[in-house]
Amino acid sequence: MSTNNVLTVNFPGKLIFGNGVLQQLADDIIQLNCKEIVLMTIKPLQQQLTHFIEQLEQHNIKILIDTSIEQEPSFSDFQRILNQVKDSAADTVIGIGGGSVLDVAKLIAALLDSPQSLVDVVGNGLLKGRNKRLICVPATSGTGSEVSPNAILVDDAHQKKGIISPFLVPDMVYADPLLTLSLPAAITAATGLDALTHCLEAFTNRFSQPFIDMYAFEGMRLIAGNLEEAVKNGQNQEARSAVALGSILGGFCLGPVNTAGVHALSYPLGSLFNLPHGLSNALLLPYVMEFNYVSNPKKYAEVAVALGCNREGTDEQTAQAGITKIKELIEACGIPARLSALDIPREAIPQMAADAMKITRLLVNNPREIKLSDAISIFNAAY
Numbered sequence: 001m002s003t004n005n006v007l008t009v010n011f012p013g014k015l016i017f018g019n020g021v022l023q024q025l026a027d028d029i030i031q032l033n034c035k036e037i038v039l040m041t042i043k044p045l046q047q048q049l050t051h052f053i054e055q056l057e058q059h060n061i062k063i064l065i066d067t068s069i070e071q072e073p074s075f076s077d078f079q080r081i082l083n084q085v086k087d088s089a090a091d092t093v094i095g096i097g098g099g100s101v102l103d104v105a106k107l108i109a110a111l112l113d114s115p116q117s118l119v120d121v122v123g124n125g126l127l128k129g130r131n132k133r134l135i136c137v138p139a140t141s142g143t144g145s146e147v148s149p150n151a152i153l154v155d156d157a158h159q160k161k162g163i164i165s166p167f168l169v170p171d172m173v174y175a176d177p178l179l180t181l182s183l184p185a186a187i188t189a190a191t192g193l194d195a196l197t198h199c200l201e202a203f204t205n206r207f208s209q210p211f212i213d214m215y216a217f218e219g220m221r222l223i224a225g226n227l228e229e230a231v232k233n234g235q236n237q238e239a240r241s242a243v244a245l246g247s248i249l250g251g252f253c254l255g256p257v258n259t260a261g262v263h264a265l266s267y268p269l270g271s272l273f274n275l276p277h278g279l280s281n282a283l284l285l286p287y288v289m290e291f292n293y294v295s296n297p298k299k300y301a302e303v304a305v306a307l308g309c310n311r312e313g314t315d316e317q318t319a320q321a322g323i324t325k326i327k328e329l330i331e332a333c334g335i336p337a338r339l340s341a342l343d344i345p346r347e348a349i350p351q352m353a354a355d356a357m358k359i360t361r362l363l364v365n366n367p368r369e370i371k372l373s374d375a376i377s378i379f380n381a382a383y
Helices: 021-031 050-058 075-085 099-111 185-203 210-232 237-254 261-273 277-295 297-306 315-332 346-356 372-381
Strands: 014-017 036-040 062-066 092-097 133-138 150-154 160-164 172-175
Touching (some): 014 237, 036 099, 050 062, 062 075, 075 150, 099 150, 185 210, 185 261, 185 277, 185 297, 210 237, 210 315, 261 277, 261 372, 277 315, 297 315, 346 372
Parallel strands (some): 014 172, 036 092, 092 133, 133 172
């Protein structure tokens, strides 16, 4: 833990969590006297949103709907959507979907009437403001984007770039676990393990904070204890709600503390091989844990306890039990455990490691320094 690190937390102005709160969102939007809305969502959700949209239209609220984001968004995806809505009189931007949709919605709200361009705001703290109301509704339990100050896009060189700003934290968040009931098992597993990674990397972070540790520990406990059931029985509302809450807690970790080595090493898997973000993290998580735990066995022992392990004779033994538990959870959720299972060529490892070394904003958070040779070793261990 860093005792000298200043803690800054930017929470959403309003967060409502619970089954069926999508109805409350409709009521609140009507009461806010919104005139025109940019609604970003995904095609699989359109049927579930039919009544929501009809309610708004009955109150003469104009809605511009975009469903074009189907994978991790690029700079060009964002610019295309911005060009489509830039002449609108929208006062509100709503994102309903997974992290990709929410990230773009956050940036559309910030840049719709801004003199800044996307390239002006890439990085930490460069966005100067946001004039549009921003509402986020997560439809997956993974990224935590609905409560974080982060947005991630892929640039023209196929590298992931982060835009981090308190102005990207939504004004209002409506987290309705019922929206996750229709998620396929594979997406449930990958996004859930992504959320677990957010919590775990914040908890073990070089710059960890006791205030954030509370969210991180409870997030790990909720997700580890319920993810397998949510994957295998997607209609289990109790399990879905627990994982959804754990995902939000993981999102709270992302601004004040953020992620570390797992995410840094996962980025090349997405940029080079188009692997989904959650899957990339799940593939690497146990191997980065094996590299890291020796740097702080006591903290990794606490991770193991959060995951449901009993305390062993030493912190090192308990920490190792936690790594085993993660591997068991990944297997139980049906996630591939090796890069080779996804036909990633071994000869690509040096390039992946070199690309990962560029993600310095995350590598600096890792509890143990990762050098190029270490990154190569971790990728080989995961192969």
